[in-house]
Amino acid sequence: MRIAKRLFISFILLLLIASNIETRVRCLIQMKNYEGNGAYIIVSLLDEKKEYVKTLQIIGEDPEWYNEIDSWWSFFGKAKRKVDGITGATLSAGQRRVITFTINDMPENYYIRFETAVEENLYYESEVDVAINEVAKKQEYEGTGYIRYLKFIVQ
Numbered sequence: 001m002r003i004a005k006r007l008f009i010s011f012i013l014l015l016l017i018a019s020n021i022e023t024r025v026r027c028l029i030q031m032k033n034y035e036g037n038g039a040y041i042i043v044s045l046l047d048e049k050k051e052y053v054k055t056l057q058i059i060g061e062d063p064e065w066y067n068e069i070d071s072w073w074s075f076f077g078k079a080k081r082k083v084d085g086i087t088g089a090t091l092s093a094g095q096r097r098v099i100t101f102t103i104n105d106m107p108e109n110y111y112i113r114f115e116t117a118v119e120e121n122l123y124y125e126s127e128v129d130v131a132i133n134e135v136a137k138k139q140e141y142e143g144t145g146y147i148r149y150l151k152f153i154v155q
Helices: 002-018 063-068 070-079
Strands: 023-031 039-046 052-059 096-103 111-118 123-131 140-142 147-154
Touching (some): 023 039, 039 063, 039 096, 052 070, 063 070, 070 123, 111 147, 123 140, 123 147
Antiparallel strands (some): 023 096, 023 147, 039 111, 140 147
């Protein structure tokens, strides 16, 4: 029964993506307990070659520090793109936040990347990369740096 339910959810997500219908995705971000300041988190859409397509969300509202997020900044900053999804203050150790973004008209071989940086600490270019076709699955995705885990809900 569980396999049938997972296949059904994946099928529905693929139908929504293939039919140009905007799909709202909610994501719970749970941070690890770590030493240091709040983390800046960039959520981006990547193509099948893992090259940047679009910025979906920025957590951390002080643009002075955006250039510290090296890979994303080389895509975003040089072209001075506009972003609607700046969602307030950084996330500190142990905190959690639910963010919402919209995906539409994307091949299933695209990715959602979570990139993190903490002032005077390490930068994680690929903290978490999740394939679009995996987003509908009800599972946790572990981070490699400041993020403990992510959970997605497709609406």
